[in-house]
Amino acid sequence: MSGLGQLSKGTAELLDHGCAVIVLSRGMELRLLTMSATLELLEEAGVEAHVEETVAAVDLYNRLAETTAVGGLFHSTC
Numbered sequence: 001m002s003g004l005g006q007l008s009k010g011t012a013e014l015l016d017h018g019c020a021v022i023v024l025s026r027g028m029e030l031r032l033l034t035m036s037a038t039l040e041l042l043e044e045a046g047v048e049a050h051v052e053e054t055v056a057a058v059d060l061y062n063r064l065a066e067t068t069a070v071g072g073l074f075h076s077t078c
Contacts, residue, residue, distance in 0.1 A: 011038050014071030021048040021064055023072040025057035031078045 014022050022042060026032045034051050042049040050060055054076055064070040 010073050011041055014073070015041075015045055015047065017071065019047065019069050019071035021050070021068050021070045023050045023052065023057050023061045023064070023070060023074075025052060025054040025072070025074040025076075027075040027078045028054050029078050032075045 011022060011024075024034050024038070026034070030053055039049055039051075050057070052060060054074055057072065057074060061070060061072045061074075
């Protein structure tokens with residue numbers, strides 16, 4: 001779904017697995033958008049969301065994973 005956004009379906013799957021924090025990437029060149037419905041879903045669920053460039057998102061995910069139930073959706077090609 002390149003360029004159109006990350007689907008709430010993938011985010012919902014992370015929620016089903018008990019993630020308290022979710023990290024979403026915007027791609028290496030910040031081309032990927034995160035749908036407002038995805039962010040709304042996370043807010044309604046009381047889940048902390050971070051939207052970052054892919055390298056920063058991976059770094060943040062790795063740091064959070066040491067202490068937190070974290071999930072991530074990463075886009076690595078653009």
